[in-house]
Amino acid sequence: MADAAVPLDAGAETTVNRPSLLKRILFNNLPAKIAALPMMVTVLVVFVGCTIWTIYYSFTNSKLLPTGKFVGFDQYERLFATSRWNVSVTNLIAYGAMSLVFTLVVGFILAVLIDQKIRFESAFRTIMLYPFALSFIVTGLVWQWIMNPTLGLQTTLRNLGWTNFSFDWIANPRMVLFALLIAGLWHGTGFCMVLMLAGLRGVDEEIWKAARIDGIPTWRTYVSIVLPMMRGVLVTALVIIGSGIVRLYDLVVALTNGGPGISSEVPAKYVFNYMFSGGNIGQGLAGATMMLLTVVIIMVPWAYLEFGGKGRRT
Amino acid sequence: MQNSVSIRDLSLNFGSVKVLEHLDLEIAQGEFIVLLGPSGCGKSTLLNCIAGLLDISDGQIFIGGRNVTWLEPKDRGIGMVFQSYALYPQMTVERNLSFGLRVAGMKKDEVEKRVARAAEILQIQPLLERKPANLSGGQRQRVAIGRALVRDVDVFLFDEPLSNLDAKLRSDLRVEIKRLHHRLKNTMIYVTHDQIEALTLADRIAVMKNGVIQQLADPHTIYNRPVNLYVAGFIGSPQMNMFTGTLSDSTFTTEDGIVIPVETYAFDTPATGSTAAVLGVRPEHIVLGDETAGMPFTIDVEIEIVEPMGSDTLAWTKIGGQAITFRCDSDVVIATGHKVRIGFDPARGSIFSAETTNRL
Known part of the structure; x- marks a missing residue:
């Protein structure tokens, strides 16, 4: 892997001439990023979002609707x-x-x-x-x-x-x-x-x-x-x-x-x-x-x- | 002296397809035999039969004087090296070499001794702790040879062991296999479709076609005195020049009416009367310019194409309507369109009957 390290060092020197890191992350390969966007949104909202939502409301005393107030570990007990x-x-x-x-x-x-x-x-x-x-x-x-x-x-x-x-x-x-x-x-x-x-x-x-x-x-x-x-x-x-x-x-x-x-x-x-x-x-x-x-x-x-x-x- | 491997009247059928038919082969102790032929000629099949990986339909196989026809591969006293190396990928080189011995229940120090010896012979000691995925193709093939070596057997079988390697490595490993043979003096049977490997390695070559051995002889004889048109055409690159024509008494007349005197040719079977025949001349036996003096046959031709190969030069031309190639020194200055005088001595060529394709 020694040869892989060389371009990294070389890259550090030339960053001055390149667009900033943020710009590169956002705009390099733009069409690919647009194509991947729906899936990324799905993952973030459905998987990650719902998981966080689930964990949060498991600490509440919600009954029929997810509106209850925070009760700590009561539900787990x-x-x-x-x-x-x-x-x-x-x-x-x-x-x-x-x-x-x-x-x-x-x-x-x-x-x-x-x-x-x-x-x-x-x-x-x-x-x-x-x-x-x-x-x-x-x-x-x-x-x-x-x-x-x-x-x-x-x-x-x-x-x-x-x-x-x-x-x-x-x-x-x-x-x-x-x-x-x-x-x-x-x-x-x-x-x-x-x-x-x-x-x-x-x-x-x-x-x-x-x-x-x-x-x-x-x-x-x-x-x-x-x-x-x-x-x-x-x-x-x-x-x-x-x-x-x-x-x-x-x-x-x-x-x-x-x-x-x-x-x-x-x-x-x-x-x-x-x-x-x-x-x-x-x-x-x-x-x-x-x-x-x-x-x-x-x-x-x-x-x-x-x-x-x-x-x-x- | 007793033969190391002897195959008697071997036949193999897959259903109704006859792959090998009534094949006989006697291999002396310590001999290096190469089975040579194009793909599908049955050479690998024959090797698998010797190894016991395929059950034969008829005939007998003796190894070291024992009838092994119905023995399991492990009991036949053979080691085998495969084209794809066939190393066990999840084991280290050391385990690859020793696994078979350990499973057979051999004592630990004996296993270590054998592995150490094989590693020393093949110079793979630094690789013993690695896994096959971290080895180059050449190193893998050495380990595969090592796996045959630790079995301490009389007969080594090689199934196109160099075909997966690049050209440079192939010629290196070729020399190494030859060196190994000189050192171990085991009987080796080697399957290849590469004629250079065959010619360089073999004590004797068996040229095969459609499951039949066409000619079994030392490389020099195979190259210079092929028994039939097939062997003549298969061996040699570029191919032997073939003139079709008629042979009568001591002259050969090509289809274009060019007369080639063949008094110097040593016939196996004296020609009688006038027969259709093929005269073959190897490109390097055709000489150019002043060297043609004294040649029984000379002719003036025009060069069509020149292929400089570095060590020598190939030239393409025509004799009558027949395209021919000849090889000359790379220092000779020739170019397309040059008119040159070439000649050859039919004594160094081969004459075949057009009817039976056998050597005359």
Whole structure:
């Protein structure tokens, strides 16, 4: 990078002849800046603006309208004293961990299987990817019917003669999260598989030949050589799956509506309910802020590692 | 002496497509064999068969006296170097060299010893802690050779190892591979489409076309006594000048009626009667000016184009209707439009039957 430093020094000497820094920032490449303006405004107003708005009003006692007065951390104290919120958070952590691990592992294994030069590969790919084309609402409804003890699989098999067959996870407070997980995996693994497959296809065939000559077993080649090469794909998959977990809402609404009782509540549903049907905006926004905080706590160290010191990335 | 690699009656089919057919090849211990041919001639396929990366349809492969036809690549006693280097990108050079040995469960100090030896031979000790992304193309290829070296094998296979390098590096590494061969004295099988690499490196060259070895001989023979028109045309740059015409007794008559006496030519198969034939003469065997004295064939021609190459000069002209090139010293002053006398001795040329394309 020594050569990069030279023009910087040279630039410092010639700034006298150039337009001022402010002018350059404003007017260099003007058309490009005009084209980017709508997006910049959107980001500033919608993302940054609304985030600040959310955080601000989470410190007020707003009820139906965001007009309340400042009450400090009252809303947060109430939030963490509410068992519904605490169950929501626990559920999300449990669901999120399992969903992340299973989606990645199952997606990768499916991709490896598809990558074995099988016949009808595109047909399998389409079948696997198909659930992803459905909305969470449809997925939730379909699985609600399948798992409903009086309508779906359980009744069908009992009517066929297997009278003591039991599959009532959806109505069982201790198992309902796994019911949610089944629907979530059915929806998401296909997409993960396609991403992974693209990553596998990006690996040069000669790498495989070299590994065979070196006598490295196939599983070892995948684990030690191919997976590390797929880093970019893994990060992409992680971000997509992770954001899907945090905003988990519609699947729960369609599949269990938080039930039985509050045993499958999730934070996003808590926030939505308080803001739009519970008439307690302050409480909803406090929940939303906590969700944001969690994401930030996870993302910042990672982003620092990933994009931090560029020199350290070798 | 026992042959290092011996391929007997090897055939390979992909479905109904015959890629290699009844191919035999015997390679002596310590020999440097180059498989040369255009893309799609089956040379890389043959190498992959020897390596065990492709299952053959028929025939047998022996390496070091062992029948390895159905052995896994790692058990065949081979090391292989690939065109794309095929280094493991997330591992350091040291790990790249040692990974295969470690997976095989070799003792740590033995692994270290072998890596150190390979690094010393290839002079890559300063690079051991780096990752492949931080190496130049030439350095990467050396590491790839090192990975074959640590396996301590009898036979090295090279699959177009220099094709991804620029011209300068290519000639440097070419010399280095030759040096390596002199030092290690391993059997080496080297696939390339570059005839310069083939001619400079090989003890023997196998010129291939459509899955068949056309000629297997030392570079001098390949260059000077090609067995057929294909080999004659493929080897040599610029291409050999080819005259089509008729051969009767000891004279060759071109299509334009120019008579070239060929008494000096040593026929493999004595010509009988009058046959359609092709006479090939290499550009550097055509001489100019005073040197033509005593040549069996001389003619006056007009220069059409001159290409100075630095070390020598290429000139384009016509004999009859046939465009020909000849090579002369770069100090000779010739220019477009000059009338010069050129000549050659057919003894240094090659005569092929137009019918069978084989050498006569």
